[in-house]
Amino acid sequence: MPSETLPRPAPISNDEYRARRRRLMDQLPDDSAILLPGAALVTRSRDSEFPFRQDSDFHYLTGFPEPDALLLLLPGRDAGESMLFCQDRDPTLEAWTGIRLGAEGAVRVHGVDQAFENAERDARLAELLDGRHALYLPLGDSNALALAEEVRGELAGRARRGAVAPSAFADVSELLHEQRLVKSKAELALMRHAGAISARAHVRAMGAVLPGLMEWQLQAELEHEFRWQGGSGPAYASIVGGGCNACVLHYIENHALLEDGALVLIDAGAEFDLYAGDITRTFPVNGRFSEAQRALYEVVLVAQERAVGAIRPGVTLAMIHEGVVHDLTAGLIQLGLLEGDVQARIEDDSYKRFYLHSTSHWLGLDVHDVGSYRLEGQPRALLPGMVLTVEPGLYVPADDDVPEAFRGIGIRIEDDVAVTVDGHEVLTAGVPKRVADIEALMSRK
16 A cells, blocks of 8 residues: 655755855855856666766756756856856757756746856857856866866967966865755755655565565665655665675675575665665564574664764764774674673774774765865864764674674664754654564564
8 A cells, every 4th residue: 555645845945056156156256166067867778868867066056957057156247146058948859858948947947147058158158257267166077177178278269369268277076065064954854854755665664574575675665665755766776685685785786585584684765856865774574583683783773872862063973983883892792702802802903893884974965975074184073954874783794703693694773863953863763773663563564
């Protein structure tokens, strides 16, 4: 039976997009410019393309949903500071692939100051950039760099007629990514919704799993819920790892049998209006944890809940990770997977045999979102509006020196957490993670 559809949050307003562009331009001198390309269609096979997904930086500044667009920001220009170049209107092509907004639609719908179709781009770019001394662009984007070099070369060729080419290229990415790191109220509403959709999908998977199903069948349950709730689909390749497949951190084949007595680890999240959800849950295929599974799971759960509880302004991701490492190492010693003193096993990296990754990453328009983790060489303090994951895990190899009951068990528990003024908000609390709650949910099948 189809599930209830959640009410959709409001989209980002044009006023907010304008404010983002204004904030970015305010950091630059008046004789500078910003050149930022959008994403292009990518061929999947012959004459079919992958579903289009806009470049995250471009979306952040425009909300414009079409491929092959270009944003030009010109601080201090009287005739308009934000210019968008977009696909030409073409009735024949639009009959096949859908209506294009065109220049008039870009201004009317998305609130840029001016827009031109791509047929005019080459003729207008040099004119618009004449006299701009510094050109900011994503220097890691070869297409953007080639376009900037082309325009600079054209203006240099007109120097005898008074044209002034940009004398320097600078990377816009760091400024833009620092701006993206702290989310607005509207962004948090979208991320809260992405988290809620993702949570419902995990609950659905817990309710659907049975011994004898294939991993891809649980993947289908998850991704059906993503789409049913209005998401564009998964925010990243869904991981559904049964048994020892859970010990492969980025296992995405999802082609194995789910066996009675095994655990299944699901790491999957919905994308909604380009914002990502990211949840991991681990649960028993038959609905009941074994004694060893429960013992290892409780170690991870204690570490995860304590880490989530520590999130507040002023804390750093390094502090959160250090606490998780301590808790996991102590648990490994208690279960006999490590021996000796907790601090000694941390210092000699013994725990890394079972815990291979960091505890957190930023979350937003990208599942591993942008923004520096360090400032002036030091771990940066959390601020209200930042969103991060908390995802400790233990992955026990099936080696002869490991107690047999624990061999091949992989467990990870992950939630999405927003930093608030006085603490934190768990955006993915809608899916259970305590043993009793998971088993109670699964017993209702």
